Amino acid sequence: MAQLEKRPAPFSIVAQLCRSLEETTKRNEKIRLISEVLRKIKPEDVACVTLFLAGKAFPEADPRVLEISYSTLSAAGRTMSQALLTGNTESLTIAEIFGTLEKLAEVKGAGSKEKRLTLLGSLLNRTTPLETEYLSRMLLGEMRIGVVEGVLLDAIAEASGVSRQLVRRAHMLHGDIGDVAKMAMTDGTAALENIGLRLFVPVKPMLAEMAEDIPQVLSEHKDGSSFEYKFDGARIQIHRKKGHVRIFSRRLTDVTDSIPEMVDYAKTKVNASEFLIEGEVVALGERGKPVPFQDLMRRFRRVHGIQDMVERIPLRLYLFDILQSEGKTLIDQPYTERWEILASLVPTESLAPRVVTRDHERLLSWCSWQEVVQDQAG
Numbered sequence: 001m002a003q004l005e006k007r008p009a010p011f012s013i014v015a016q017l018c019r020s021l022e023e024t025t026k027r028n029e030k031i032r033l034i035s036e037v038l039r040k041i042k043p044e045d046v047a048c049v050t051l052f053l054a055g056k057a058f059p060e061a062d063p064r065v066l067e068i069s070y071s072t073l074s075a076a077g078r079t080m081s082q083a084l085l086t087g088n089t090e091s092l093t094i095a096e097i098f099g100t101l102e103k104l105a106e107v108k109g110a111g112s113k114e115k116r117l118t119l120l121g122s123l124l125n126r127t128t129p130l131e132t133e134y135l136s137r138m139l140l141g142e143m144r145i146g147v148v149e150g151v152l153l154d155a156i157a158e159a160s161g162v163s164r165q166l167v168r169r170a171h172m173l174h175g176d177i178g179d180v181a182k183m184a185m186t187d188g189t190a191a192l193e194n195i196g197l198r199l200f201v202p203v204k205p206m207l208a209e210m211a212e213d214i215p216q217v218l219s220e221h222k223d224g225s226s227f228e229y230k231f232d233g234a235r236i237q238i239h240r241k242k243g244h245v246r247i248f249s250r251r252l253t254d255v256t257d258s259i260p261e262m263v264d265y266a267k268t269k270v271n272a273s274e275f276l277i278e279g280e281v282v283a284l285g286e287r288g289k290p291v292p293f294q295d296l297m298r299r300f301r302r303v304h305g306i307q308d309m310v311e312r313i314p315l316r317l318y319l320f321d322i323l324q325s326e327g328k329t330l331i332d333q334p335y336t337e338r339w340e341i342l343a344s345l346v347p348t349e350s351l352a353p354r355v356v357t358r359d360h361e362r363l364l365s366w367c368s369w370q371e372v373v374q375d376q377a378g
Contacts, residue, residue: 034155047178059176076120160184233282279319
């Protein structure tokens, strides 16, 4: 188990880490740099540092937002000279930053602009130029340090000694990369093994792997590979337990209220009272022809006049996976078994069109046939 220091982590360590990460293009070097820092700091700071490197103020499924723009940062920055008057030279810690970010997310209503500037100024007045640069990048969602999610997960695995596969699985089910890092560093393998699928907690999409060509894909599975169309739609996961339904987007945002017809589908078209199913929704226009993705996003962002949008931009659901059914987690079941369960619970027309084959020619023939079907439907 990694030994963690008891003192709070100064933000200067994080800022310097960001600079070092930005200066190297080598994946393994990035993993080494991150893992070294994670081993040095205390558990409470592990979560904050990991979230910061991911460029996030809060976990993905957390609905809180900061609403900070370039102009807000610039205005707050103009008060930085006050630090010379107050004489506050105490080193800023990563915990203090995240504590202030939580306060920022709570600012609402009259006078919110001034309150936001005051809170931001309290941070910026205590940061060095290097710290200011990376704090500003994180607040604006523009880290640009070359740390993708996979690098961060591999660094957590290296720092904690937990297997890479288990770290990725725990993150997929838990959704909070900071908390996963903290659990891995404090309680190791046992803690991550206890993380399971929970209804109404969104599951992160599995990380895909690239293939060079179709023959490579066909050679991977002796019983055949499943091929589906890439829909110009939005991925959703539908959670239901009895009469309660919640729907989440690919980014783990709760979109339940924006797509009420999908809630109705979950309650009336699925032959189960408890489940987690995944699919893609496509927006339809005249004669049932798919419309651009941008029009679909108008449905997802809508908070008023929802029923009008339901009529103007109807949705079509294509389901492709089921991860839980009637209290049983299916995520570790073979894909073929999950598909059979899904097909037994939903109408056939709701299933995503697919072909399972090891034959290249059959795959090409299926693709050509599907194109003809789509042309006739359009």
